[in-house]
Amino acid sequence: MRPPDNHVHTGWSWDTPASVTMARACERAVAQGLPAIAFTEHLDFTVWGPDDRATTLGLVDRHASRHEPIDSEGYWAELTEVRERFPELRIWSGVEAGEPHLFASSVAAHLRDAPVDRILGSLHSLSDGDRLYGVGQLLYTDPDATMRRYLGEIVDMVESSDVFQVLAHVDFPRRYWPGGSHRFVEKDYEEEYRAVFRALAGTGRALEVNTSSPLASADQVRWFREEGGEAVSFGSDAHQPGAVGQRFDLAVDVVEAAGFRPGRDRFDFWRR
Template sequence: MFDSHVHTDFSGDSDMKIADAIKRADELGIGLVITDHMDINDYIKNRSGFDVDKFFEAYTKLRSDKLLLGIELGLREEAVERNVHLVNNYDFDFILGSTHAPYASKHEYEFFDAEVYVGKSKREAYEEYFRSMIRGVKENEYIDSLAHIDYIARYSRYDDKELYYNEYKPLIDEVLKEVALREKSMEISTRRIGNKTSADELMKIYKRFRELGGETVTIGSDGHYPGAIGANLKSGLEMAEACGLKPVYYKKRKIHFIK
């Protein structure tokens, strides 16, 4: 089993040392895919991600069948060419694509920030989020898996943050169709599936992914500290099985099935 979404201190929002991540994974008997953030945003000062050369210099010697080196790329219009350059010029095992910000916005705000919700109803904000995700999938063919479809439900500023599938069904279905059409994986993010309502809504989404032709999912904790690594992976596997989807991980950009 692999936790396919883990951040170390190359990510700006994580202080976790790679040694601590490896120790925790060994305790759990699982493999890790390191997916540090590369969120290029030309409207945030000094927002260009991490030094990829230093990343490989530090981690290549630790690479093994149980420790794989990926990257989480923020999908934004102005980042596409630079993302493609990274994918084509570095030896990543896995490319995870994420919608962290409005795709074509000309400001610094991301879906993590309160400012992105100012003056918008929940419906307006969530529809903007899914339209950004649709463009991200269509215009970034290089990704292997689409991360955390429910990311906005972590950080939006509404009384009820939950993502209800039936409220956004046409847009969510379009996301799922585009991922399935390109034979990419969806990620089952385990961050929120410990909550029954969240798990029930996500189950609807992943069942629909299967109905629309999707076949595979990666499973990841989005862990930023040792205690988060491996969280709810068993629940993620159970969700994949219930939805008829095959859990996988990527090594050298090739798909491997988790048995």
């Protein structure tokens, strides 16, 4: 059984070309035999309000940002169109909320106007002084300390934000590891990973196995299960149609080796 792809971007995300349409992604999903796809566009903020925690923490800027808001009207028009065009595919609306614990008020305001089916929680940036910086920029100063800080911040994000259903790409910094992702030693951070997984399991939410990142090991997914994790989500993190459902066969092998199996139906998360 092939799982849904719960993490896909199109031209409505600020970091994805306008030529990447929902229709092309759906064509790829159908060709791959996927039962469902979720269009989880980036919900990031460069301007935030007085009620956001980022303001309380004294953050005033996001360094060198190209982030743009979602054009909700255009997004929903295209989503309606592909739902009609691809009746054989379940198509979910969604967002990938960046640093939702820092922008709870802003995220809530967006979702009041444009509620969605799937919400991913992601950590892409960390603070340095009064600015947010992409974690890749901070790794080159001290990768070990940055990785430990990153995982600690994810614990805070899980414990202080309940808006998201799935924790996305817990290995995000590994994509930018100095000298190449092959130099990253997952076992060095087992204690920090387990702290994240305990926090996530305590909320009953799902862990994403992200197939754009260097693929998580069965050991890492097993740590989640051992800490009480109940559900796993699959996400390609595709920013091009050809990447929809990428490496899912291998990801399924990893997840099964860690003790998870298909859920209640073909649209569900995989469960222990």
